[in-house]
Each structure stands twice: as structure tokens, then as C-alpha cells.
Amino acid sequence: MTDKKVIRQRLRMLRTAMREAGIDYYLIPTADYHNSEYVNDYFKAREFLSGFTGSNGTLVVSQEEAGLWTDGRYFVQAQKELEDTGIRLFRMQEEGVPDIAAYLQKYMWEGQSLGFDGRTVTARFGRRLEDVLSEKKVRIVFDRDLVDTIWQDRPRFPCSRAETVPAEYCGMSVTQKLAAVRNRMKEEKASALFISKLDELMWLFNLRGNDVAYNPVLMSYGFLTEKEAYIFLQAGSLQRETLASMKEAGVMIRDYCSIIPFLRDYFSPGPARRGILYYDDRNISYTMYRIFWAYGNCREGSSPVEQLKAVRTDTELSFIRKIYLKDSIAVTKFIYWIKQKAGEEPLTEYDAARYLDSLRRGIPEFLDVSFPTISAYQENAAMMHYEAEEKTAAPLKAEGMLLADSGGQYLGGTTDVTRTIVLGEISQEMKERFTAVATGMLRLAGARFLHGCTGRNLDILARGPLWDLGMDYKCGTGHGVGYMLNVHEGPQSIRWRYEKNVPEAVLEAGMIVTDEPGVYLENRYGIRTENVLEVKEAFQTDDGLFMEFGHLTWVPVDLDGILPEQMPEREREALNRYHKGVFEKISPYLTEEEQAWLETATREV
């Protein structure tokens, strides 16, 4: 933990810088310039200034007060880390706690100024602040990074090597992808398209990198017109093969830092000559939004790249199926191992996670884990995103349940799988809920549905068995999964809640979604069973094109948690069929002891 004195001094320095810049309130979110899911050390300005190390938090500083907003996962930790810093903790979503916009609206005076680095604030949040503060005529200063002047030993801006995706792994060439995106642009009557979401850029240009933890991406921007395609990369990232592959596809490379002057220059002939600029307003920064807003002729909408990227080609699918099989072997071996060892040897959640990671690392195509492995025992599993730390990890006993949620980045795919493993005696109530979770997972996976359905039509299949018990999980049932890319991607998702004006994505053949219902009981236990599914065409009848899912994950669901008599016949049969598939696919790669165990673990119930 950073010394509290140091934090107080840093805040003093920021306040001095604010006075010099004429800024009354300064806001520091936790984000990079691309609204990435993880931020690199370079972007941890909020942590630098507040000492709070959680993954989600926004700091707001005025001369009189400093406040930090974070969510329920971090209340205890933040309380401790903020002690004696003079920073007040705002517990997000708690009753009576204002959100940042409401706080600023209440406390800022007429004519004051609010500052932030507009590159780290999303266009949507920036616009909301504009809306809320316009009545008070608050001036928004978004072009200064005040922290940079204070932060002497700031880590380097991330700049990993650009890697070209080997041709055989590419579902489509860059040329084909550009043509497809341009078709969509034409439909939107767009003359130009601006892209700032990193996984979209990696997909479009068949590149990968390592600039964001767990996400194999490069800091970059993209700009497309009818005729031209530009990618903005850091000079330090460039390899000779990148230059060659971009040249081959007719893509022009520009320096990452030149994006703003480039755009200003491009726009200078005016909207009448340049036509409509299209962008996805969920992902661009407030700084970019202001540039576009000044240009004036823009259309906002879902990214055409996101939609195209989400549909896997046959080439990609064949790699993905192979990699999911290898990944499933590793997880199955892990389950065997942990069920043998728990209670026999001194092991913690942390040890279990490392062992699982090591099994993945043994796969030749392995590149990295796709997110921090979750290995959560008993009550820790009630926290959806728990990450065991070496020193504080819970020791595993021959009782209760261990929830393991993990995945890998491989040459050939990105995986994500969760199993809740019964380590010994569990209660009847736990078994009932374990059974309901498995039933929900299987019911969704076994759905047959007309083309045109979105995740909102199907969510109740996974959630229904829990709703029948009066229980719910406070998250979606499923998300898209990237191909050698981010483990979370859109536009498809399986969720139920209606949100006005939020577009829904139709489930198309070739899309991939997770199916992960769960039970989370604070301070008690957590259960989640997650398979990854591919969307497929089932058959066509007079009544339309019917779709179905196929399993990509082949890992046994722990029968020690299942009450077969409580499963509806259809899902019990589906479980037996699934387990038959697991045994057939996985057993050839196991040792004899593992095989013998798997036979029992996948027995018919």
C-alpha cells in the first residue's frame, strides 16, 4: 500500500496544478484511450493519486474535497486504502449515494470549470456530464492530463510488437474484411468510418499485440473511406512483416499519435465535401466526440466491424473446435486432480489456479490466459470476479465447492469455461441449486429457435430453473467470445432485462456465446456452470429457418452436485448425452487413472 503521506502530497500537487490551470474540479476515471476492459499501468492515474488499487474507480478532486466512486466488490478494500488520505468513499448504487454526475451537479457553482483527460472519458459519460452541468454553465476542459505533470516515474505507454495473424488462421483476408465493412458503410451512406475499439481493429487488420492485459491488442486507431484505409500504430510496435502485410492489403500506416491532426486535416474541406462520418458512440472517447461534433456531419450507430467480427468463418470454427477440445482436456485433468488432492495435501485456491494455468500452458498453442483465473472456494465463490491472492487465498478442504472460471488465449481461439467442483460433503440445498444451475445451462444449450431470436428471447431458458426457486443472478447469462481476441465481445449476448433503445443482436450461425447461469449467496457459496456454445443452423421448414446451439466445451459437470430426480427428463437426457460426448472426446487424452475416473464422472444418471 502506498504511504498515506505520499497520497496526500500527490493530491496537494494536483490541486496546485488545478489552480494554475484554472480548473475547479478534476475527474480521473480508470480507462485507457479505447475504453478497454483492462488498463495498463500507464493508465493507472487514479490509483497513483488515491492509493486505491481496485479495478474500478473514479476520483473527483476539488480544492475542498476529494471523492472516490467504486462498486460493491471494493467497498471494504477501498475503505482501508483510502483511510487517512482525506478522500471520501462513495459507495456506488447504495441508497442515498449520488453518482458522479449528480454530485457535480449539486456541488459545482455556476461558471466553474470541470477538467479531465478527454481521451480517458467515454463520449457517453462526457455528454452526460455536459447535459447535467449545462444549466450551471460549467466549462468543460478536456484537453489536459494534469496527472502527467505530477507523475514523475509514470510507467511507459504500452508498446508491444505487432504480430500478423498467420494466414491459415485468418477467416478472411484484410482485403475481404475491408470490402465487407465498406458494404456496410454504403448501407449507412457513410463516406468515412472511424474505429477506436482495439479488438475491432485487430480483427479488421489481422493483427495482434500485447498492449492490454489478457487482450491481445495493439494501441491503434482505424480510419476508412470508400477508397482508403488507415491504421494508426506506434512506430515501436511495427515489424517488417506488419509493414509488408499492411502494404499487401493496401492499408496505409500512420503514427498512433498523429490521429488527431490527421482527422482535423481530413475534415478541413468541410462536411459538404467530405460527407458523413460514421462511428460507434459507445466506444469513442469524449475528445474524439468533440472533434466529430465540430465537424458536424456524423452518424452514430453500432459498429459495422463488431457485427462482422462476431460471425465466425468455417476456418475459424474448425480451429476453435480443436482448441476448445484441448482446453477441455486441461480443465478435465484439473478437476480430476483437485478432487483427488483436496483435503489430502495442503492446497489453497491460489495453488489450484496456478495448477490449472500450468495445465493450459502445456498446450502447444497456448499464448496467455484470457482473463485472471478465478479459483474461489466456498463463500469466496459468491463474488463473481474473485481473484485469489497468494497470501490470503483460502485453503481447500475435502468439503464444499470450488468454483473455477478460466480460459486461455491460443493460436486458434480464445476459451472460457466454468465448473463448480464438489470437494466433499455438500448440503441438500446446495445440491438442489447446483442441479438448477446445470438444468438452466442445458436447457439453453438445447434450445431450438427461429432465426431472428436475440438473447433476450432465450435468457429465461437458463434462468427459469432458478426463478422457479425464487433466485436470480445479477448479471447476464452469456456474452460473445473473441477469436484469439477479447474473451468478452459483442454484439450478441444472452440477457433478459429490457433496456429502451438498446439494440439487440440477432443470433446468427457462426456466433459464439457463453451459457453461464449461477447462484451467488453472499458469505455462503457460489455455483456457476459455464459452457461456450456455437450458434448453428438446425434446419429449414415452411415456417422458417430454425437455429440451435452446439457445445464447444467438453468438461464433465460434477455429478456429486446433481440430484438426477430433480432434473426434468429432457435436461437429464441432455446431460447424459453431453457426458457421453465428454467421455468420447476427452478420454483418449487421459491417463488410465484419469480415464477410470472420467468414466464414473460421466456415467448415465
Added chain:
Amino acid sequence: MTDKKVIRQRLRMLRTAMREAGIDYYLIPTADYHNSEYVNDYFKAREFLSGFTGSNGTLVVSQEEAGLWTDGRYFVQAQKELEDTGIRLFRMQEEGVPDIAAYLQKYMWEGQSLGFDGRTVTARFGRRLEDVLSEKKVRIVFDRDLVDTIWQDRPRFPCSRAETVPAEYCGMSVTQKLAAVRNRMKEEKASALFISKLDELMWLFNLRGNDVAYNPVLMSYGFLTEKEAYIFLQAGSLQRETLASMKEAGVMIRDYCSIIPFLRDYFSPGPARRGILYYDDRNISYTMYRIFWAYGNCREGSSPVEQLKAVRTDTELSFIRKIYLKDSIAVTKFIYWIKQKAGEEPLTEYDAARYLDSLRRGIPEFLDVSFPTISAYQENAAMMHYEAEEKTAAPLKAEGMLLADSGGQYLGGTTDVTRTIVLGEISQEMKERFTAVATGMLRLAGARFLHGCTGRNLDILARGPLWDLGMDYKCGTGHGVGYMLNVHEGPQSIRWRYEKNVPEAVLEAGMIVTDEPGVYLENRYGIRTENVLEVKEAFQTDDGLFMEFGHLTWVPVDLDGILPEQMPEREREALNRYHKGVFEKISPYLTEEEQAWLETATREV
């Protein structure tokens, strides 16, 4: 059928009137001034001019051509009725057939004029025509009803007696309702609200009438401000008690025909002084839209009345439950009767419908049927809205299935119920599908779901068993049902298809929806089982407020169509529980023979 010569002459007269008015294309839809579901004879101008008697059709006439657009239900009939009239049939939704807007866009010349009676065209359709024709600088003339000048013996404008809903049947007083609507207006910052949907007006002012077939409504408009409330009624409708009840609620009555001058007068001080006018753009006419558009300070959105109207009070619910029981007795008696008589006595679909109507008429609270009774035998049941006619009705035999979909308007509620009745031998395939339909109906009715769900979350429960068979029905699963009002009402519905920007209504306790999956096989047979459900709160847990449905309909599902072994256990148990309820509730009101039959008809399977 009107003589074809007469039709040709009418078209000539219209064309003369068009030339005199300087109108190049004239459009005649099938609608009244309020976008009602049924139109009275006064509004059947399209039928008068074309001779086509179907319930859906739009006629477009130019000097060179005349075209009639109608949907698949009427292709055969329209073909016949339009023969020798010179009117060309446009089969809506068929490939290669332009819709009206596309047709006009293609054939109208620059600077020509399109005419229609703007009161009979919805704002949405009018705006679409504006959009499409603006490039060609087409002038839209919407203030003339050219048919009126030609139509010598036009039927009278509907003008029934206004009836005040007896106080004991009113869920809320007019004063309470006005206060609730004004609260919603405040939320929308609206200074005034315009209402033109007739069932909304009837609900708000606790009035009923008989101006539209099957819909107990009066031709009327409503206009509310913060302080004032106006209802526009025809002088001929007014009764002394209407005057008294409106006066008591502080509602001012104005003449129906004075709405337009009233609005012009109200708006004349200008938008700055009058503030925001709110209206529901799905229901207003193009004429009204143009007046509001000229005013300039409007907000469009879902009607606040629609939302309030959809939630039944406890008083209303207790009447509804009683009336559904009486209605269910009539339908149960009908099923017994038809199952005895079919094949024994010469009976047609038409006779069956009349007998069913007569049983309802025997209920003391009966006022009218709520829509034309559907009595459809064998292949006729494949047509969703089939209406048997005395001369052409199919004779019933002791084989196959009769689909009976019917409902009543009662003092105390509006009903809607469908049963498919097995009259003799049916095939195994028919039974499989009959079973799937019943399974779907019961699965939806047995749902438990978190508050916040809309019909799109639940539709798959009813439709899933059919999707599993590769079948679908081309309509929603359910609609709202009025209270002594229209049998179809919103905003709630059970449907699956995603439509961008179409708002969804959360299912609230006290709402009523139908649950009516079906199978429709052209030229073969049709199956539909429809219960009406009320939405109820089930229980509250840490995870939220859970909702469930309760049956309002208590009519046996014909076990002669059911394959119990093909029903999942949960739905088979639900069927048995439901049938137990049917027997308990209905049998006390039956004859001994009927009772004996019902015992078998509701036996456990």
C-alpha cells in the same frame, strides 16, 4: 356483390372529382378517424368505390389506373370481387409486389398531388408518404373527402347513446383517473395531452357506447391540461346522466365536430405560452398530426392512458374473475353439446357459432360478443380469422377438429377464449401437435419470472414446444384484453420478434394477457388453445419481486387431442391441476349429464 358497372361508374365520378380538385392520385384506406380495429358502414368508402368487401384494403386511384392492396386472407375473394372493375389487385407481402408508398414513389411525377381524407390516415402512414414523396415534390392534399360528394346514400355517421359505467363497476373514478394521467403528464413535462384512441377515452371518462362494432366505444376526442379536461362527443349521444357524471368530475363537454377549431384556438397563443403538447403518434390521424406539427411544441410517446388502463384494480379483477367463470361455463356447455351432436345431427360451423352465442346471451350480464365468433372446421381453422357464413359454412362430421374462438362483452368484463374440439378420429400427427400447443399454453401460464420481464422474455415458453417440432405460428402469442372494452388492447403483449425502437411493456400485476399458441396448416387444419391470464405478484425474495400468472379461463382442454406421454411432467401435472380446477369451478353449474361428461373430460392423465 355490387354490379361491376356501378363500380366503374363510381370510379369515373371519383376521377371527375379528382380533376376538379386538381388531385392526381387519391388514396382511400379502411379506417375511421380513430384508427379503430373495426370500421362502421359510414367509413366503408373503399368498399363503396371498389366493391371489395374484405376487412383490410386500400384503394389508390389515378386517371390512368386504380389499384387495391390487401393481405393474404383476401387474395381469392378480392380477385373475384375486383374482376371487370378495372381495379388491379396488389397482393401485399408477395415478392415483387410494391407497397403503396413504393408504388406512388415509382409512378407519381414530379410536382403531382396526392389526396386523401387525412382523418382516415394514421400520422405514421402519412409521414411515410411525405418522406417517400418529398423528393418528387409531391403536394399532399389531406383536407378533402372526395368520396362524400359521390356517395349519395352514405350510411349515417355512427352515433349511439353514451352510457355511464355504473359506479360499482368502476375501478377508479374519473377524478382519480384524471389525477393519475396528469401525474404522467407532469413526468413528461407536458402542458396538454391529446387523446384520440376511443377505448382510452372510454376508460378515462368511465363511459361506454356502441359506435364501433364489438368495441363498446363512442366517437370522441379528449383534451387535458393541468387544470382542465374536455371530452368531445356528438350531441346525439348525450344522455342526461352523461352530462351529470361529466359535470361531477369537472369534465367539460364539447361537440365532436368542434375538435379542430378548438385545437386551433387553444394553440393560438403560441407554443411559448401553451407549452408542450403530448400525444401518442401511433393513434392520431394525419390531419391531427399536421395541426400539431404547425403548433410546433409537441412530444410524441406512448399514451399515458394506455399504460394506466392496462392495470386492473382489485374491484375490476373481482368482476372479471366472476365473469370469466360464467363465460367458461357457457363454453364448457358448448363443448359438451358439440361433442354430442357432431355427426348425429346436421350442423354446420355457422350453427355451432350461433349456439355458442346463444349460450353467452343467456348470461344476465351479457351485452354483446367481443368479436365475431370463429367456428372453423378442419381446413377452415388454418385461417386465423375465419368467419363462417350461413350459406357457405362447412357441415360438421364426427371426425377432425372444430376450432372455436369467441368472447363476450359483459357488464363486468370482456372475455376471449379458444378451444379446439376433437369431434372424432384424428391422426397421431394431429395429436402430437395438439399436445405441443397445450404444452406451450401451460408452460407460459406456469411461468415464474422476475418483475421487469416483458412478453418478449416469455414468448418462447409458449412457442418452444412447437419450435421443437420445426413449426411456428405467424402471430403473437398473446395480447391484452380490455375491461368491458376492446378485446385487443396494449401496451402488454406476448411476442418474440425483435423490432428496433418498438417499446416493450413490463408485465405488471393486474394486467391481463391472452396465451394462445397454435398450429396453422394451410388447407389441412388448425389448432389453437387460448386461456386468458392475469399477472400477479408471486413473492418477494432477496433477489427481487417474482411474478406469476393466474388462469381466468376455466374450460377443459380436449383430452381426446392429448398424448399424455408426450407432455413433459411439469406441464402434465399443470394440466391435471388445471382440469381439477375446471371441474371444481364449473361442475356445480352443469346438468347431471354434463357433470358426468366433465368428470371424464377433466380426468387425470
